[in-house]
Amino acid sequence: MVYVNTIHMKALFLTVDHEDRRPIYQQVAEGIKALMAQGRLTEGSELPAVRQLAADLGVNLNTIATAYRELAEEGLIYVRHGLRAVVAGRTLAQPNRSDLRKRLRPALAELALTGLSRSQILGLVAEELRGMAKK
Amino acid sequence: MVYVNTIHMKALFLTVDHEDRRPIYQQVAEGIKALMAQGRLTEGSELPAVRQLAADLGVNLNTIATAYRELAEEGLIYVRHGLRAVVAGRTLAQPNRSDLRKRLRPALAELALTGLSRSQILGLVAEELRGMAKK
């Protein structure tokens, strides 16, 4: 049985992991956010049709619909009846700094507990950021 | 009605946020990991009693028990009947690099989408790491 499905389309690269604790719709939403951050999905880009992506990822239509709805509520994409969803300009309400740090802290703490040094962690982060569109 | 509870004990500082989508037991476990990474909980430190912490945070007793169980399973604390849980040495099975990056990516992508530049994000990360014990 396959537990990780990957879809490569139009140079896109989305993955869902059924073992992951995060709900699938959230994995999809975050995956799309990552693609936007990487500049592989830019303003005006069309997203795959709900049913298409669902079939490609081997998940239910509603799961993808939920992911798209979440992105739409955050203003990252526009969803209109009868039309493909399109990527909006990359704007995201900027939470305050303490929220950002709160989001960051647990992941970093866990990294630190694996024995990585600060500079190693910084290196990892920098490497990851390098994959994203310059800004 | 208070929906964010914070507990300050023995110079500890734990917070649960009911608005947060992560389960509370996980927030507690991660909070404790963060305290360990910061060196505020070191090998041999006693953790608060389950009932105590539950009462202080205003959450269910089982929730704390689950958090401690998770930490124990990861080998980060020792739990023995009738005794307070104590912090083990900081060891944590080191996941492979791709797992770490997978954990990091969504948070970083979301930060990037708020319009922060790479260097600003790196600054945030460094600042956060500075709060943790050197290694």
Place this chain on the structure above:
Amino acid sequence: MVYVNTIHMKALFLTVDHEDRRPIYQQVAEGIKALMAQGRLTEGSELPAVRQLAADLGVNLNTIATAYRELAEEGLIYVRHGLRAVVAGRTLAQPNRSDLRKRLRPALAELALTGLSRSQILGLVAEELRGMAKK
């Protein structure tokens, strides 16, 4: 990208809002009803051609056609092949009182929940009615 389109023609003022959850054809139909209620479209007035209005509002031709069809079914306009649609006398089957109230209630409740007082809400309603033709 423009997601709200407005058309000003013959002193008309029609708007479609793609963020709105109501279907566009319904927004158009209701907009025309509002214009009729305001007396800006009176018996015998010609409506814009379907193609023209569709182009001006940046929506699909079928969307406008559906709106006109709905208005025609309610007897508010006449549509004849090859001719512009024309406004009929303002007659509309009068729904019963409980239906009217049912229609009104959700909007008013939501207004009340924003903290507006009764008199403030009444003021808003009166102001809105003042904009409509006396009857």
Place this chain on the structure above:
Amino acid sequence: MVYVNTIHMKALFLTVDHEDRRPIYQQVAEGIKALMAQGRLTEGSELPAVRQLAADLGVNLNTIATAYRELAEEGLIYVRHGLRAVVAGRTLAQPNRSDLRKRLRPALAELALTGLSRSQILGLVAEELRGMAKK
């Protein structure tokens, strides 16, 4: 076949109408908003369990879950895993005046087209408001 289901519980009075064009989850959400506006659901009140309400209204669990989620996103109720949903203080982000009027206009225009006079409409509105909690 029954097309309108009503549930009367704890002095609550919720109705879903399958003929109505609005989605059921929205009818439920608006019905609850109306109950809050009427002061029949006040801060701290527990809402019926998702499954309970679904059974009582004869609709699917997910439909009610969606309604509750919407209310939670608007900050009108708090939903926490394992606990009943509870009503928050009645706060609702106050949209600007023009938005409020936009919401009001179509309903009023339609009323005007049924031949009701301004004062009759104002009377209807006042009557409806009288049913709501004083503010």
Place this chain on the structure above:
DNA sequence: GTGGTCTAGACCACG
């Protein structure tokens, strides 16, 4: 053809 909604029912996570 596209997204939206709903159902019935299963299984999981949480308190």
Place this chain on the structure above:
DNA sequence: GTGGTCTAGACCACC
């Protein structure tokens, strides 16, 4: 026992 998520599949609304 509570809410959360997911599936499979149906039907509708819209463009």
